[in-house]
Amino acid sequence: MTGTPLLETRALTKEFRGFRAVSEVDLTVARGTVHALVGPNGAGKTTLFNLLTGFLSPTSGAVVFDGQDITGKAPEQIAPLGIARSFQITSLFEAMTLREHLELALASPTGMGKQWWRSVSRMATFKDRAMELLEQVGLADRAGAPASSLAYGQKRALELAIAMALDPKLLLLDEPTAGMGIEDIDRTIALVKRLAAGRTVVFVDHNMHVVGSLADTVTVLQSGQVLAEGPYEQVRADERVITAYLGAAHE
Ligand SMILES: Nc1ncnc2c1ncn2[C@@H]1O[C@H](COP(=O)(O)OP(=O)(O)OP(=O)(O)O)[C@@H](O)[C@H]1O
Numbered sequence: 001m002t003g004t005p006l007l008e009t010r011a012l013t014k015e016f017r018g019f020r021a022v023s024e025v026d027l028t029v030a031r032g033t034v035h036a037l038v039g040p041n042g043a044g045k046t047t048l049f050n051l052l053t054g055f056l057s058p059t060s061g062a063v064v065f066d067g068q069d070i071t072g073k074a075p076e077q078i079a080p081l082g083i084a085r086s087f088q089i090t091s092l093f094e095a096m097t098l099r100e101h102l103e104l105a106l107a108s109p110t111g112m113g114k115q116w117w118r119s120v121s122r123m124a125t126f127k128d129r130a131m132e133l134l135e136q137v138g139l140a141d142r143a144g145a146p147a148s149s150l151a152y153g154q155k156r157a158l159e160l161a162i163a164m165a166l167d168p169k170l171l172l173l174d175e176p177t178a179g180m181g182i183e184d185i186d187r188t189i190a191l192v193k194r195l196a197a198g199r200t201v202v203f204v205d206h207n208m209h210v211v212g213s214l215a216d217t218v219t220v221l222q223s224g225q226v227l228a229e230g231p232y233e234q235v236r237a238d239e240r241v242i243t244a245y246l247g248a249a250h251e
Contacts, residue, residue: 004067006031006170006200007052012061014047014224021047023224024061029170029217034192034201036211036232039221040244045204048221049174052202053085054078066169082169086159086176094148098139098158101147102130105165133161137191153184157191164195171195173203177210189213208236220244 007029014022022044029035037045050056052063054075062071070078092101106126134140137157142150150158156176163171176192177185185207192201192214205211211218211232218235220228228238235241 004031005029006066007202008064009048009052010062010064012048012051012063013059014044014051014056015059020224022051022058025221025224025226027219027226029200029202031200032198033216034196034203034214036215036218037202037204037221038206038208038211038218039227042223043221044224045221046174047224049085049172049204052172053083079166082166083172084163084166084168084170085172086156086163086174092147092155092158095146097144097146098134098150099127099130099143101158101162102133102165103127105162106130129165133164136164136194137161138187153180153187156180156184156188160191160195169200171199171201173201173205175204175206177205177207185210212236 005028009025009027012022012025013020025048037048039045047056051058054073054077057072062069065081065083070081103126106129131140131143134143137160139154139157139161147155147158173192177188180188189210215232218230218232219226220235220241222244227244228235228241
């Protein structure tokens, strides 16, 4: 199935009490690419992410992942198929160490997560993989430290490592650089590039430097609809996109 897209949405629509937050969206994400979703506030990006990961059910339309119709499936059914997601806000356990976070994430897909306190010795089997993941995101030297001791950018990096624990085919990143200063932003760009090797990534970000540095393809949403799609340079020069952003900035 290498020729088929990894992810497709077909006329995907979500209404909230008659208001269309996502409207007839046809999205195609090719395997092995990095795909950005951009658009002014309220364009429907987060709603679309929630539809892809099962946190919301569509009003109509379909989501096809790796050739399988996953429309309306629950998050716990979708995640094991190979879709992992990071969130806009940090969701860490402050007192747990970095390594424990990874061990718990690694144990969850095996079903051990629910009874991990009985399986402390078996958790040791996840130690090596946990350390590899921390290595990947540059946090191996902090493995034994509690999450509370991390700086903001490091917390976001830890969350990326947790999302990678599933070894997902598709990694969805919701504003990976939100709230970061320029140094952390550049570090995150480099990190996402490393994690994207041999994988497919869809991300939302408002920072055009991030979008231009990472994305092979950019989809611009406005009022729940696809306004433009293509390589960054092409989309950036698109009159409709410029007008949409200027309009939003003006408002
Ligand atoms: N649960 C909900 N009930 C009602 N309206 C909602 C709900 N969730 C989102 N909306 C509306 O749907 C529209 C799209 O919202 P969404 O959060 O998806 O936009 P966004 O592109 O992610 O915006 P931002 O860049 O600000 O995060 C907005 O008008 C929002 O108010």
